[in-house]
Amino acid sequence: MANQFKVFITDFITEPLDVERNILGGVADVVALGANSEADFQDKLRHADAIMMYHFLSISRATIETLERCKLIVRCGAGYDNVDYAFARARGIPVANVPDYGTEDVADTAIGLVLSLARGTHLYNQLCQRGTDTWTYTLASPLRRVRGRVFGVIGVGRIGTATVLRAKALGYDVVFFDPHVTDGRDKSLGVRRAETIEELLSQSNVVSCHCPLTPETKYIINTNSIELMPRGSILVNTARGGVVDPLAVLKGLESGILAGAAIDVLEQEPPAADQPLVSAWRDPKHPAHDRLILTPHAAFYSEEGLLDMRIKGSQNCLRALSGVPIRNVVN
Numbered sequence: 001m002a003n004q005f006k007v008f009i010t011d012f013i014t015e016p017l018d019v020e021r022n023i024l025g026g027v028a029d030v031v032a033l034g035a036n037s038e039a040d041f042q043d044k045l046r047h048a049d050a051i052m053m054y055h056f057l058s059i060s061r062a063t064i065e066t067l068e069r070c071k072l073i074v075r076c077g078a079g080y081d082n083v084d085y086a087f088a089r090a091r092g093i094p095v096a097n098v099p100d101y102g103t104e105d106v107a108d109t110a111i112g113l114v115l116s117l118a119r120g121t122h123l124y125n126q127l128c129q130r131g132t133d134t135w136t137y138t139l140a141s142p143l144r145r146v147r148g149r150v151f152g153v154i155g156v157g158r159i160g161t162a163t164v165l166r167a168k169a170l171g172y173d174v175v176f177f178d179p180h181v182t183d184g185r186d187k188s189l190g191v192r193r194a195e196t197i198e199e200l201l202s203q204s205n206v207v208s209c210h211c212p213l214t215p216e217t218k219y220i221i222n223t224n225s226i227e228l229m230p231r232g233s234i235l236v237n238t239a240r241g242g243v244v245d246p247l248a249v250l251k252g253l254e255s256g257i258l259a260g261a262a263i264d265v266l267e268q269e270p271p272a273a274d275q276p277l278v279s280a281w282r283d284p285k286h287p288a289h290d291r292l293i294l295t296p297h298a299a300f301y302s303e304e305g306l307l308d309m310r311i312k313g314s315q316n317c318l319r320a321l322s323g324v325p326i327r328n329v330v331n
Contacts, residue, residue: 003029005049005321010041012054013076013310020052023314027321038063050074050317054309055297056269058082064091072096072320075330076313077300078159079240081213085331095331096316100158101308102300107162109264109299110208110238111170116293117234117260118146118206126290144205147171152204154197154220155211155239156181156189163208164189175200178211201228206236213240221245226252232259238299241267246277253280253287262293269297 005028009020013032020030028049035041035057042063045051050072053059059073061084075083075097085095116122120140127139151172153160160176168174174191177200186193194200197220201207207229211217221235221244229235235258237244246266252258263277271278280288319326 003027005029006031006047007050007052007314007317007321008033008041008045008048010045010051010053010059011035011057013052019307019310020314023311024318024321027318042066045070050320052076052313052317053083055079055082060084061087064088064093067091067093072317072326074098074313074316076309077101079212080330081240081242089331094320094326094329096326096328097330098309098312098316099328101312102302102305103158103162105302105305106159106210106238106299107166109295110159110163110210110236111166113236113238113262113264113293113295114151114167114206114208114234115146115170117236117262117291118149119143122260122293123290130284148173149205150175150203152176152194152200152207154178154200154207154209154217154243156185157210157212159238160210161189163210164191167206167208172206175203197225198228201225203230204233205230206234209235209237209239209243211239211243213242218242219245219248221248223248223251226257229257231257233257234259235261237262238264241265241269246275249292250277250280250288253291256287258291260291260293261288262295264295264299265297266294 007024007028007030009032014034017030017032024030033041038057046066046068048070052074055077064087070093073095078097078099080097083095088095120143123140149172151167151174153164153176156176156178164174175194177194177197226248249261280286281292281294283289316327
């Protein structure tokens with residue numbers, strides 16, 4: 001006999017669905033749609049009782065309008081800018097996320113990227129692999145010891161806080177900017193707080209972005225922002241592509257204000273081949289070729305983190321279908 005409820009997974013996760021069915025199988029039929037676009041699933045979600053979605057596709061107002069009995073849309077990840085959560089609320093549909101699945105993984109990646117640039121390992125590898133007559137430490141000079149350098153963090157939610165603690169342990173002088181946290185966060189973390197983004201940027205030798213993408217944070221790192229940073233700084237973005245203007249990064253690398261940059265997230269993924277930052281990164285004659293690290297939206301990934309996304313998303317669907325309070329509602 002068929003279950004009472006139906007849970008649809010829009011994208012990313014396909015059969016086998018043993019993780020999801022182990023949690024939901026007693027109450028719901030779980031179906032992975034394997035969609036490549038919103039159009040692929042728009043007509044299939046009408047009778048969904050709960051929806052699990054990932055970061056590759058979006059759920060817009062047009063899809064939400066078709067939902068007849070949906071009790072929850074859960075974004076199995078931290079960011080939720082790819083679902084119209086405001087309209088969903090207007091329709092009485094909660095939207096939740098899984099904010100803690102990759103906290104350690106993203107923070108570890110951000111720190112790894114920073115150290116690869118700050119200690120010159122990426123540059124050494126690039127130059128030596130390509131072939132050089134000079135096999136010496138001076139290839140990446142001047143490098144500075146990380147202890148005492150200023151490490152700026154934009155956003156101290158779960159991932160930002162984890163990054164702060166890791167940077168602090170390395171000896172960085174850590175400062176953060178986050179207008180949404182209450183007084184005392186600096187005291188509890190044992191770091192400094194900047195009152196404005198300008199104050200943070202003007203003193204930071206390293207800037208690591210850990211804020212959600214909102215109208216407030218759209219291109220919070222832009223050409224003017226980078227021009228405030230000390231010459232020879234490092235920029236890392238493992239948050240959302242729209243937080244950083246890629247053309248500003250390109251200009252920063254060309255001017256030398258940025259000694260290096262590492263970008264895990266872009267607004268269009270995968271990026272177009274003619275995207276200027278990507279084109280420069282692939283050009284051996286451009287400074288970005290050796291001083292820019294691009295990774296394919298992978299900072300979140302570990303096998304354990306991937307499992308957390310699936311388990312926690314499924315558990316929240318079970319809560320919604322069972323009539324108990326839903327966790328991590330964002331709207």
